[in-house]
Amino acid sequence: NAGVTQTPKFQVLKTGQSMTLQCAQDMNHEYMSWYRQDPGMGLRLIHYSVGAGITDQGEVPNGYNVSRSTTEDFPLRLLSAAPSQTSVYFCASSYESGSEQFFGPGTRLTVL
Amino acid sequence: EDKVVQSPLSLVVHEGDTVTLNCSYEVTNFRSLLWYKQEKKAPTFLFMLTSSGIEKKSGRLSSILDKKELFSILNITATQTGDSAIYLCAYDNYGQNFVFGPGTRLSVLP
Numbered sequence: 001n002a003g004v005t006q007t008p009k010f011q012v013l014k015t016g017q018s019m020t021l022q023c024a025q026d027m028n029h030e031y032m033s034w035y036r037q038d039p040g041m042g043l044r045l046i047h048y049s050v051g052a053g054i055t056d057q058g059e060v061p062n063g064y065n066v067s068r069s070t071t072e073d074f075p076l077r078l079l080s081a082a083p084s085q086t087s088v089y090f091c092a093s094s095y096e097s098g099s100e101q102f103f104g105p106g107t108r109l110t111v112l
Numbered sequence: 113e114d115k116v117v118q119s120p121l122s123l124v125v126h127e128g129d130t131v132t133l134n135c136s137y138e139v140t141n142f143r144s145l146l147w148y149k150q151e152k153k154a155p156t157f158l159f160m161l162t163s164s165g166i167e168k169k170s171g172r173l174s175s176i177l178d179k180k181e182l183f184s185i186l187n188i189t190a191t192q193t194g195d196s197a198i199y200l201c202a203y204d205n206y207g208q209n210f211v212f213g214p215g216t217r218l219s220v221l222p
Contacts (some may be wrong), residue, residue: 033209040121042200043155043212058209090154098143098204103154 002026006091006104013081013111021076021107023091031094032074033058033101034066036087043090049074050097081111114139114205116213124219129191133216135201136183143204145184147175150198150215158186158199191220 007022025032033048035058045058049068063085065077074093078085088108092101119134135145144162148155159168161177161184168175172191177184188195198217202210 035212040214042116042214043202045209045211048209059211097209098206100146100157100160101210103156105153 004091004093004102004104006089006107008107009105011107011109013078013109015082015111017081019078019081021078021089021091021109023074023076023104024072025074025091025093025102026072027093027095027102028071029093029095029102030071031097031099031101032068033092034064034074034076035090035092036060036085037090037106038087046076046089048097078109083111085109086111114203114211116201116203116211118199118201118213118216120216121214122217122219124221125191126221127192129220130187130189131191131218133186133188133199133218134183135186135213137201137203137213138182139203139205139211141206142179143206145177145201145203146210147184147186148200148202150200151196155200188218191218193220193222196220 004025030051034046035043044060047066049055055066090106091104094101116137146160147158159175164179172189175186198215200215202212
């Protein structure tokens with residue numbers, strides 16, 4: 001099992017550019033989520049999904065889109081990057097909501 | 113508004129010391145509280161607590177939950193430099209997601 005994988009590990013964008021952060025899991029988990037982590041603020045939930053075809057907003061969804069066409073994949077799209085989106089992004093999955101979450105290695109994004 | 117408060121935010125100790133990390137929460141619904149350890153990369157799971165007063169242990173780490181007073185503690189005895197990390201607590205409020213606290217940064221000096 002690869003667990004939760006994320007690509008890329010690092011990315012630098014210019015303001016206004018768009019990109020997609022990839023997340024995949026091979027544990028057949030129904031629940032997947034995206035967090036951003038900023039210094040002193042812990043992990044904040046961006047979007048989550050309780051199963052293929054179902055997504056919902058978390059605490060800080062503005063500027064991000066998600067889709068869940070398969071159980072395995074949960075990409076996060078930045079529509080028009082802004083410096084405020086400079087952060088470390090973690091994808092996580094769990095068997096169901098409320099159970100232990102497994103985190104990917106993270107993507108460090110810098111927006112200039 | 114539901115929130116999680118952790119204290120202290122930062123702590124420096126020497127190897128062999130015992131530390132207690134605190135997590136308090138204000139929530140409308142509560143299902144479970146989780147502790148994670150984050151070293152250089154992704155958080156890794158430590159404990160899930162759902163019942164008051166039942167201690168969970170793993171080696172030198174232990175944790176307990178008080179649902180009446182709305183807090184949890186994480187104890188680490190005989191600390192080692194490998195315990196240096198950010199310790200995160202999070203609660204599950206039946207809202208289909210977890211809410212994380214800001215974390216406690218623990219530094220263990222040799």
